[in-house]
Amino acid sequence: MSNPSWQPWQSGQGDSQRAQDVPQSGQDVPRRPWQQAGLPQAWPGSSPPVQGFGQTWQGQTAPSLLASHADRERAVDVLRAGYGEGRLDKGEFDRRVGRAYAARTVGELALLVADLPQGPVPVNQAAPAVPATFLAAPPPTNGKAVGSLVCGILTFFTAGLTGLPAVILGHSARSEMQRTGERGEGLAMTGLVLGWLSVAGWALVITILIAAALASA
Template identity: 60%
Template sequence: MRASHADRERAVDVLKAGFAEGRLAQAEYEQRMSRAYQAQTHTELQMLVADLPQGPVPQAQFAPRPMMPAVPATFLPMQMPMPQPTNGAATGSLVCGLIAPFTWGLTSIPAVILGHKARAEIRRTGQRGDGQAVAGLVLGWLGIGAWALFFLVMALIAVSRG
């Protein structure tokens, strides 16, 4: 069966633990690490860690030990955090900024307002979409700047004519 990136990372964690415990020499550790990142199948990964403990090593129960988790976090399956949703105001800001040229710049102001609102919410909640908010802000300010330039040119033309 083909190995996934997560499978490779778990094998690398076992190798790191083996090296930290003194079970692997530096050169062997580095060689196994490079082979782990290049491994394509589960069999290749298993061969790299077969001679290393892949969990806690049983120890004599002569002295009481402090309370510890049953399995160190290194050997637990990786728990991927749930991705944060994308902020809706950031998406709205980007959309308003993108359609501004087609609406004669009328959506530039909402793009700026939504962009600032989205960035504040993203900082507060940790949601995704900061890049969208910044893009919406830039496009919105460019649209506002284009309108300001247009009115300035029109004013200069009116002053020069009369």
């Protein structure tokens, strides 16, 4: 049966060894990088978080990893967002920004922004609806444009006799709408198209009749 590695008579030696490991008063205690920068320390036994702002360092979990310029700028962006939202006062913001630019490791930067959200908090607030009373009234529809459309549709039932009034009303409506800003451009254009088709149809019929009369003479 093997003897245990520690024996009661070795207690004096173990106590003296442990006493040597405990720093005496006045002796410099080794400090971690984030303690040297004057940053708040995390819970005992835990390491500073690596993910704390802007972007996740993929595959980099060591808080002692040296920080890059981009890492510092991301930390400063989060600090600016927190200051803009009123989470930090001016003095605290200035101190943290100075420490961010002076930080050497990712762990130091993570502690600086550990109590801030990941960038600005979005405000999902819909704009209040404006009452209809305060909305500008839409411009009215031009009456001649409506008349042009009606005359253009009636060309199918009057053998094209209302085509010429549709053309006249359509051109008059367009000139008035350009001057007054009224609506009805589509109505006037539809009436003009139907009116000109009927007029062209009548012109074609009259031309054929004249040509037939001349041929029979």
